[in-house]
Amino acid sequence: MIVERRASRPLALVLLAPVAAIAAALCLSGILIALAGAPVLEAFGRIATGAFGSRLSATETLLRACPLILTGLAAAVAFRARVWNIGGEGQLYLGALATVALGFSNPLGLPGPLLTVLLMAAGALAGALLLLGPLALRLRFGVDEVVTTLLLNFVVLLVVSLMVEGPLKDPLAFGWPRSVPVLADATLPKIVARSRLHLGLLLAIGAALLVWFIQSRSTFGLESRATGLSPEGASFAGVPLRRTLLKVGFLSGGLAGLAGAIEVLGNRLYVSTDLSPGFGYAGIVVAMLAGLNPLGAVLAAIFAAAMFVGSDSMGRALGVPSFIADVTVSLCLLTMLVALFFSTYRLRRERPA
Amino acid sequence: MSASSAPNEPAGATPALSLAGITKRFGTFAANASISLDLAKGEIVALLGENGAGKTTLMNILFGHYTPDEGSVWVDGRRLPPGRPKAAIEAGIGMVHQHFTLAPNLTVLENVAAGTQGLLSPRLDEARVRRRLTDLSDRFGLAIDPGRRVGDLSVGEQQRTEILKALYGETKILVLDEPTAVLTPAEAEGLFSTLRRMAAMGLSVIFISHKLHEVLSAADRVVVLRGGRLVGERRTGETSREELAELMVGRRVERPVRARSAPGPVVLEAKDLTLLREGRPLVRDASFTLRAGEILGLIGVSGNGQSDLARLLFGLERPSAGTLTLLGRDITAEPPRARILAGIGRIPEDRNRDGVVADMNLWENAVLERIREPRFSRLGLVRRKAAKAFARHVSETFDVRGGTPDTRIRLLSGGNVQKMILGRTLDPAPAVIVAAQPTRGLDEGAVAAVQAALLKARAAGTAILLISEDLDEVLQLADRTLAIHAGRLSDPVPTEGLDARRLGLMIAGEPANAGPSGTVSA
Amino acid sequence: MTAVLDILASVGLWAAVLRIATPLIFGTLGALLSERAGVLNLGIEGIMTFGAMIGWLTVYQGGDLWLGLLAAASGGALFGLLHAGMTVSLGLSQHVTGLGITLFASSLSYYVFRLAVPVAGSPPTIEPFQPIAIPVLSAIPFLGETLFRQTAPTYLALVLALLLAWILAKTPLGLAIRLTGENPHAAEARGLDPIRIRYGAVVAGSALMGLGGAFLTLSAFNSFFPTMIQGRGWISIALVVFASWHPGRALFGALLFALFDAFQLRLQPIAGGLVPYQVFLMMPYLLSIAALVVVARKARVPQALMRPYLRGER
Amino acid sequence: AQTPKMKVAGVHASPVENAWNSRLHGAMQKAAEDGLIDYVFSEGVSAGDYPRALREYAEGGAQLIVGEAYAVEAEARQVAADYPDTAFLMGSSGEPAGENFGTFGTWNHEAAYLAGMLAGQMTKTGTIGSVGAIPIPEVNMVINAFRAGAMEVKPDVKHLVGFIGTFFDPPKAREAGLAQIDAGADILYGERIGTADAAKDRGVKAVGNMVDYTPRYPDTVFANAIWNFDPLLRLAMADKAAGTPTAKNYTPLSLMKQGGNDILFVDSMVPAEALAVMEAKRKAIKDGSFTVPIDTAEPK
Ligand SMILES: Nc1ncnc2c1ncn2[C@@H]1O[C@H](COP(=O)(O)OP(=O)(O)OP(=O)(O)O)[C@@H](O)[C@H]1O
Ligand SMILES: Nc1ncnc2c1ncn2[C@@H]1O[C@H](COP(=O)(O)OP(=O)(O)OP(=O)(O)O)[C@@H](O)[C@H]1O
Ligand SMILES: [Mg+2]
């Protein structure tokens, strides 16, 4: 059996592949749901209504999608240029930490909206700087960034733990390890009444549009794509590889850091070690589901969030263990990876001569 | 079978090796089409063909790297299971690959020993490997320290390791894919005399080469491939270079000829350019001048620094010492794009790796190296209309076929890719063109088109450095020629009156005017 | 200062070091084996979780402890097969696949556990491995009490570390694995099958990871509960780098890390947090990054790590 | 006619194996078995998902929602405000809020004090130890009470404290316990599960917390500082049924005299004289003549 690149990619195949992947993932998780003794078809219905069936579920889905869009963009931007940023989680946390560290007081007396903007910038900058380290190591010493960015996630989490049990500890949290909250002035407004959905969603979608525009229309977009597709070709064409990669890293880390800032400013108000249930890692899932397309990342993030929120709600309603939500989401990733593969390649049985 | 070295076999004897009706397709493209070929015991056969003719593919099938779509491989009358290198090795086939298959982090001994002992045996018998290596070195004069890390070896030593690997088993058939590409003529001659000795001991050899003189002097028989088909088979005693060349390319070769011209003022001047990598000199004190309206040919065996010199000129690497002056301006430290702007056009040696980004569109590739110029972008945004118009213009002017500006480059053929590269370089015509192997691997039509374009640019006053391994091409196009050997440039000599033999001497590092017919001076 | 020396001289510390190190040794050896063949397996955290769960469940359902280990190894191997299928056969991105497998294997473990074991007040238990005092050797002062009074899986881990070191350095199989990780094309040219070798290494490595997880539920503790791997898989990935892909050094690295941890736990009651415990916990990660910088320059990384090898492509 | 059962939902941040959650879970399961309530629950709900789980249950018609607000104090109060018809009974370090947000603390410090008294009398080395999760008030409180109890009977007792930095990592708690044994402790108070494993390994004794650990570690755990959620749950259910406001602090129901906490010990493992001293104090606590001090400072 050998792997062969398809000469062409028929549109039907390209469109069908994701659908087939999701169907396969749902079939597999259907088996698990059946094992729990729940009616499978009703469960699927509950997933749908749990994700979008009411104002509550729809806003919760979108709320969860918000950081995923940004971490998804972070991964997509980086992967496009073949920067393997697995550190979205750490960048998100560092972004959140920076936001809180600068946002719990307002010594300069800045007006609220300005403070919000500055805090988001600070969060993004923190995330960006965190990725520049591994990238510099790659450019200077040839250290592969997969492992370094992954490892830094745990370092950052420990730094967060250290800060929320130390200097940034909230004295009013009764010893609970979490940080002081950001100033109420600086928080992002809710955009749907009686829900947790906040302005961050629109900012995330705006970021996706901006990234799409940069990638498809700007010289930097063209150059970073060239860098990812062929470093040799790009450098022959005079693309400054290092600078381009650093810019890509800055953008990618910045987006992940922004995710942390927005999660704090819009949703959680403080930082703790359970700020993110793996948004950084899920961002990689989102980026892959989106085929690294920035606009696709919005849809993929909403899809992943809906799968999670819907399955979670289904589990509650039908007494299926709540872990089913993560099972379904991860199955979607694995089947989607395979499906995307088959839309570009095919397996050919070697003719036994 | 040549009477000289192959033992006479009774008619109808089983050949040592037999390829029967081999067909191999990649997608819809047939790299090999029903090729059949026999090899007798003790015979040396040369496989000849242009780039892409399917030589390596055929050898990969023979060795089991690829499974043929049709046909079979027979050794001593027994059929080999397809697609199994292990079976080929066990049947006594040894192969030296075109691209070395070595692990630089492992030692010579480890590279050789791998796969030679049962995977389940509890201990690698290193002593046995050593004994065998010593034995092989003694017999064939291929000495090498088995304890050395392969990454630390020179190219020649690496090739020796490859040959030792190939001979390690009870090898009866040795396959060498372009073994001389990285050797000087003298080294190549050494290799061939080893091969002849081996053949005399009963080893059968197939080797691949592009070099007609090698083929004629070393082989008993020549097999020519063209476009994946076997188009001819000749005893070396009964053929000529001209015939082989014609078989290779399929028709009489007619290429553009250069008209006389008077070179203009000096445009580009290199002074003592030196390039060190990890302390090793790749280019040493290279100096030359290039005049408007002339073509300067640079010849050499690959691995002698011509690629590195090209990289220096392209701006991909900074010299450790020396200067480069374009039209009186020092551009030594300028990055590629500044050089393009200053008037250097560049044609890379490896067009698929360096020249293009294969998964980007034609228009993107056409403008990538100039994307920051106001012509193609404004305020950091790409001017897509202008870029596509440029791509269309290039395609029309240089007859780039097979796609629109929105076609992915990967889908274009090599010749069309090269024409696109040439087209983007020549619009507008630059002051200097550095062209590295501009016709390598192209079909005859494309070769002629590229050569004509270069000559046209020359006529328009462009100065051209033509780096080529194709000696005939250099004789045909260059006004002056110099050679590079071990990183050093020879003095340039006028091409008028030179012949391939003289160029061969130059490549080997001997001064051109020292030969018996040495009447020319620089 | 004397307190610190007391800690370092205590039998308990060194016995704890071996115990804490055991799951890391398994995990590190597993990751190392697979990386030596050129495949990064970031599924490790999930595979360890699954091993912990399925090993425990097997014993809980009445199986023998050794059957539990076997189940954990087989469970790990199955996920290894999935990883190999996706990354070796199809050449899919190794780290994305690995992360996907971690997500999948861990959530599946929790799910299956919850289905199989009705919710009880405190986690149900099994009778775990008991320490075995090796006759004679365990009587040696100090050494005997630390090294020779461990549970069977700890001995197994130590033996496996030595075995793997031997295999990689001294046997034809090990050479084949190393060659595949350095240059699969070279392996193929030697008549080896890089695809099978990679499959084998990933599957066997994942089985080891499964064992590492099972140690936690069958020896270190006697219950399974979600999130119990607590990043031990990631530490293992770091340790492989720290060890620059040598089993012997991996063993050393795992012991060193365990020493940090055991020491830190013992320092806490007396030093009361002079240095925040997080700083200790950061050490292995930071040291690994530092090690990567040193190693990268020496090019000790298996050269074909993360490079897919597809037959007939060039 | 039967009164319709009350719909009760439990939202657990940890898996319900976690000792604390298991007390809540068990109490609600028991109420369900008694035919008083319909009980549904979610477990392992992360802080980000927690408010959604609350809302979903509230929208689904739950009349009483039991859970923990520690990590989501503000959000939980917001949810309660949005769903006035639902009663919330939340483990919290904060105050009740609005009409329907009731809180409770986990006060088994009295039982821990008594266990400390036993430990103080039983230690031979004069050193005892406690292994806790992280130094939050509810954890600090029991550990401090344990020490105070020991100090009352043996003023020179040495008390070691270790925190494992997380709420649920039994192997780690075990290692922390072993570290304390190495440092001389011969009785361990396991605020966290896993500690008693260390004691069992080394043949020393242990005290369990919250849950009865004796069946799990017979011959090792001689006493447990039990906490009962039942009185709190039953009162909250009664309040809700009667329509009395549920926005109150239910913590006092945790006290020993209300049956909210108590020591559970194994007669045969405790010397009679030690028992007598402890029993006297237990009586004093129950009749109100002695109050165990509440100290939430981080124990050193
Ligand atoms: N694995 C492959 N997949 C797709 N196409 C291939 C593959 N291998 C070879 N080809 C194509 O088959 C043709 C023949 O290639 P081959 O390597 O056999 O040429 P060659 O005669 O050895 O040339 P050269 O002189 O450059 O070595 C080329 O067009 C090449 O692009
Ligand atoms: N391939 C394309 N897909 C979508 N939109 C396109 C594409 N090419 C061009 N456009 C749109 O067409 C419009 C004009 O094209 P473009 O911006 O390329 O013009 P231009 O040549 O750069 O002009 P100018 O000289 O004004 O910059 C723009 O709105 C651009 O977004
Ligand atoms: Mg070839």
Ligand SMILES: [Mg+2]
């Ligand atoms: Mg425009």
